[in-house]
Amino acid sequence: MPGMGRWQPDARGRLARAALELYVERGFDRTSVAEIAERAGLTERTFFRHYADKREVLFAGSSALQEVLAHAVAEAPGSATPLDAVAVALEGAAAVLEERQEHARQRQSVIDANTELQERELIKLASLSGTLAEALRERGVDEASAGLAAEVGIAVFKFAFRRWVDRTEEKELAQFVREALAGLRAVTADA
Amino acid sequence: MPGMGRWQPDARGRLARAALELYVERGFDRTSVAEIAERAGLTERTFFRHYADKREVLFAGSSALQEVLAHAVAEAPGSATPLDAVAVALEGAAAVLEERQEHARQRQSVIDANTELQERELIKLASLSGTLAEALRERGVDEASAGLAAEVGIAVFKFAFRRWVDRTEEKELAQFVREALAGLRAVTADA
DNA sequence: ACGTTTGATGACAGTCACTGACATCGCTCG
């Protein structure tokens, strides 16, 4: 198992916590990797052995969302339309974030304050879209519908997540997701 | 007017052309800013006076798309639904890219080969989404519908643009946009 | 028990993106 060596355990987790703390305290661009490593009791070089770059330390958890989305789409009832399956998956992802809402909101405030981090977030979301599309294809959904449903699903999730983070209304993220999906159907239907 | 000084004219344009050439020839990350500047007959420092960073030189044209989208939404017929207005705007943007399809495809091949460039592209697209949403709000569209229609519109455009670049079928970009919008309505309608 | 191997880390030098400060040069305006 990782982190069971002779050193302090969980070097990776210590780095992630130190990084988030410093990004909150002093801002992303006023924090150097050397400072993160120092707070974690490690060296700069070791930071880069655990995380590809200074931004990635905030996005390591996205692989967990990948799995949630993929499994949810795969296990959606066979009668579900592509968008139904996506909806189920998005609610699953919402539940994951809801469990760690404090961490999620703190992390998001750091991202919202820095353009480079926003870029990284967008490519992670695009990756999630790719995961959704792939899972839909494995259900037998045609290429075009899979790609569109995935892209649009992620667009809906971005929208819902923003409202949840903003805390204008106190609702669960999953509720915002349902409302955004209803809004989508309204926007695409009226003509 | 810019570029009318004592030096070779259009330093900015020379930098942009030199950069695209080198990115095509040797790849983005094997090209240094010093090399770009040298090919343009300038210094590295001057490159950074014209472009904020090494990636931005590929995305300077996106402000033109901003304007096209904003104007198209503003001038769409009053009877148009939010998604109709977005559709008109996307076809306008498609026309702009169609005029420079060779440049657009070459540029896209560079972007497709590099993750950092994909990140920058995504945030530019998100910015376009913001522009669309703002323009819709100025038409009196409510906040939620504006945000959703804009997000979904950009998602549709990404999808259409990809198919156009892939050249699997030889159609105009605007045609792919129309088909993607039809696909969107199908995906959101069937239940 | 002891030598070997292994995996995570440290140490260190190097490249390159990007920035701030100041010098230069010719064009323009008065």
Add this chain to the structure above:
DNA sequence: CGAGCGATGTCAGTGACTGTCATCAAACGT
């Protein structure tokens, strides 16, 4: 013709990231 100005050059510096080799404690085989 001299002063100001705008675009560029020069140079030094910071910090992200990488390659390479050394180190050390734990696990492993004999």
